[in-house]
Amino acid sequence: xxxxxxxxxxxxxxxxxxxxxxxxxxxxxxxxxxxxxxxxxxxxxxxxxxxxxxxxxxxxxxxxxxxxxxxxxxxxxxxxxxxxxxxxxxxxxxxxxxxxxxxxxxxxxxxxxxxxxxxxxxxxxxxxxxxxxxxxxxxxxxxxxxxxxxxxxxxxxxxxxxxxxxxxxxxxxxxxxxxxxxxxxxxxxxxxxxxxxxxxxxxxxxxxx
Numbered sequence: 001x002x003x004x005x006x007x008x009x010x011x012x013x014x015x016x017x018x019x020x021x022x023x024x025x026x027x028x029x030x031x032x033x034x035x036x037x038x039x040x041x042x043x044x045x046x047x048x049x050x051x052x053x054x055x056x057x058x059x060x061x062x063x064x065x066x067x068x069x070x071x072x073x074x075x076x077x078x079x080x081x082x083x084x085x086x087x088x089x090x091x092x093x094x095x096x097x098x099x100x101x102x103x104x105x106x107x108x109x110x111x112x113x114x115x116x117x118x119x120x121x122x123x124x125x126x127x128x129x130x131x132x133x134x135x136x137x138x139x140x141x142x143x144x145x146x147x148x149x150x151x152x153x154x155x156x157x158x159x160x161x162x163x164x165x166x167x168x169x170x171x172x173x174x175x176x177x178x179x180x181x182x183x184x185x186x187x188x189x190x191x192x193x194x195x196x197x198x199x200x201x202x203x204x205x206x207x208x209x
Contacts, residue, residue: 062175067209068160070121075113075171075184075192082191089187097186100124101131110169111135113186114162117171123208135169138162142206149205156199157181162206163197170195172205 064072084091090106098104100116115131115138118124125131125138127145132138142148142162149155156179157163161172163183170185179199186192 062156062158064159065207065209067121067123068158068172068207070123071117071160071162071171071208072173072184074117074120076173078113078186078192079184079194080191086190094186101133102128104131104133107133108187109133110185110187111138113192114138114169114171118162118208121208135164135167138169139164139204139206147207149207151200151202151204155205157202157205158207160208162208164203164206165201166203175199 078093081093082091083089083094088106089109094109094112097109097112097116098106100119101112104112111132111134115125115133119129119131126141132141139148149157149161156175157172159172159174163170163172163181168185168187170183170188172181173184173194174182176182176196181197181199181202183195183197184192185195188195
């Protein structure tokens, strides 16, 4: 074998020992943050099982019981029903509210209104379903029946609950994001009115259903 042939074979052997060149990597410029470069190399993160909140999804508020929903359905169409004349505690519609309370007469009618709403929802108030003209008597019955929820720290009413103040009563329509209580009340400014109250104002609630 000639010297030239030997040199050719040595060159071929050396070429086989050289490692292949590494594959080209995505180019990044000097201003690309390392975290972005790493994400580009590893791909988008998986969202399966993520504990991150979803944009636009609000926390759910308290949900009405079936009885509470029925009470609200009865009263929401009554907003604006007013005394005729103002200050009289009477009107043809208010007279219908009184019919839900045994022995009722013309007078302050917030408890008549809630008694009517409960009867319309199929859950008349009282041991005999007699309704109440007195807020105190209504709440005392709720305590005996195990349906009273005294107000206090951490107590959040449900829509459709009756809400009791000192000598006044209404129906919880919703609990707002700041905790205030939106209500529908009879005999409020001489009519059925929507109001908003601080959660600390109520003495307690009566759970409906």
